[in-house]
Amino acid sequence: MRKFMLSLMALSCLTVSAQFGAPRQNPVVPSVVANVTEDFKPAKTNQDGKQYPMVNSQRMVRAQISAPKASFVGLDIAGKIYEMTKDENGLWTGTSEPQDEGFHYYQLNIDGASVPDPGSKYYYGASRWGSGIDVPAADEEFYTVKNVPQGSVNEVYYWSTVTEKMRHGYIYLPAEYYQNPTKKFPVLYLQHGMGENETGWSAQGKTGIIMDNLIAEGKAVPFVIFMDNGLDVRRPGEQGGFGGPRPQGGQRPQGGPGQGGPRRGFGGFNAFQDVLLKDIIPMVEKNYRVIADTEHRAMAGLSMGGMQTHSITLANPTTFAYVGMFSGGTFNTDELKDAADFKKTNKVLFMSAGGKETRMAEGDNSVGKAAENLKAIGINAHSYVSPGTAHEWQTWRRSLYQFAQLLFK
């Protein structure tokens, strides 16, 4: 378990700069100037009417900003700071190497200050609200808004008996929820990753759009999704938790899941488990027309949210019939071979990873190998590897697209 968590933390750090409070300084490299195809277009994630940042057909990102008095401006993306160049009007421009398909966090560096790019929309990730860019993908249709029956992503506050405060989450209700006022629906509880929050799955993840499209095509049954913050859970009087400060060595979970007692630090898993089981699920089942039984309840998450899913569904084996871990490691046969309750309850166990997450995508520790082993002990295990993507949102959009088609059927 320890080795597993450390490797996941390492993975996160490799791919998301400034993952924890204090940002690491990425290396400065020259802006790309050779073999650049000049067919740049404004990114879809730009603010309305803003031309920059742009992306070309090689998936290079080009940023531009006016900073007449600056001595250095850099485009900070995917672990490198591309040094931008200034024209006679004080306009700085720079171009990155090709990026993977899909969504990436990035920022500008102006004379040592790391700031959002005024051209982009802003997203919460890497422990800050900041710039994001969507690089066109061959399969982007599945997360593009279409003229199909529309559900909605709803911002809700609710009282938490665990934290003794109002908390904030989002609930996706499918179109049929509004059209058919007597029907009840199954529910998926869906969690974000380290350094992200409850906005990630709808904004970067495009959850509502993916679901509306899947349901319209008849590929998924309509279900409700609740998305909460798995990092900001602090019991009354508790300090810190997980929003800002860098976790210290040794702040990993102590003991196995579900052993009770307060566990702080990495994931605040125990406190979040309490919020999920004592606050969120009862609130959703009271306020919304959902089917309040195990067979119609799923949990999934990405990265740290996948680890929370792992821990919480193992500790509460009869609560969720469907389980998904996206870039969050694997279940192994030792954990499950004697877990009678889990095996009896579980209908689908789904594990996925990005193709560039090689430890999880290939070989003996892969999601594919894990699924094979789990099938051998009677688990309905599924695996998925997202082609050409890393520990980023394109992997998780695709994972949701795959997982949703397996649920509640």
Place this chain on the structure above:
Amino acid sequence: MRKFMLSLMALSCLTVSAQFGAPRQNPVVPSVVANVTEDFKPAKTNQDGKQYPMVNSQRMVRAQISAPKASFVGLDIAGKIYEMTKDENGLWTGTSEPQDEGFHYYQLNIDGASVPDPGSKYYYGASRWGSGIDVPAADEEFYTVKNVPQGSVNEVYYWSTVTEKMRHGYIYLPAEYYQNPTKKFPVLYLQHGMGENETGWSAQGKTGIIMDNLIAEGKAVPFVIFMDNGLDVRRPGEQGGFGGPRPQGGQRPQGGPGQGGPRRGFGGFNAFQDVLLKDIIPMVEKNYRVIADTEHRAMAGLSMGGMQTHSITLANPTTFAYVGMFSGGTFNTDELKDAADFKKTNKVLFMSAGGKETRMAEGDNSVGKAAENLKAIGINAHSYVSPGTAHEWQTWRRSLYQFAQLLFK
């Protein structure tokens, strides 16, 4: 009408820098150092865990950012750039003069680049996503989240027959909408101002929080609110519209309201009117449990949204029974004295302004004088002046709080 519109545009420009595409450069002034009470606290609008910006009990704003290699860093708020000072670690700090209670857009200037402050959350206004700060107000309880029955603010897409594209808006549904699945509700159509978008009323305006609190206290009846984008309406083949570029002289509306034919430029009022009447209202009345008649339909808006309300309710006098203009000028008796349909239909006509918007708050052109004149011709007119606030969101939060209590009773 022309004079009215020009004065409103001037008002907007006075209070919101960078209102249109090309930002004006505000004057640089020294950071405040004398008579500063050192009781600064992180602003409520900060990103989780971020200490800066801060506000003190004098309502001064203090910003801080690390920019080791910069030669100039300024805090750009309320029309002035406060020159910040650098310490030996490259950390720049600066303090503004006292600000009005409530919400303000602001930004940082780093060596000539106008950028969002990495410490704040981001809001759409002044024609960009950027920093905002909430300065504590004596009456902030009314827009503070409380443990009362919670409605939700829902993100929805819908097909527009007018623009032939999917459009994006938000709908507030009160708690009872979920609890009582057979009840139908009245609807308010609520519009933002120039340089803002469909996110403004829920994010800066705190619409959902204000309504949940009002309903819980029994001060407002439960109703649905739809919030759309009144600036981005482009008919197929039309260029520009209103999102980005500076309006040219002469781009004011031609002719009176409701005379048909495409009207471009300021407000895109005719195109937005079409979207509201042909797309939004039918969609809301089809997809949600609302009472689809005039007596249960209201329209209101702030600033430009108030002008749109003025224009659209005059041109469609039997469509809305309740009308509100917040910092959007006034109706006058000449317009209404012979408007039989409007007078027969209208149940409440509400006009408000900030106390610092002196042209609308005081004297012969004030909302109070207009209400008095309109009452004399048989209109149930109401006025409200928000104490000590300008053409900003605190005025409009308070206006909604007042207006909502008059609706559908």
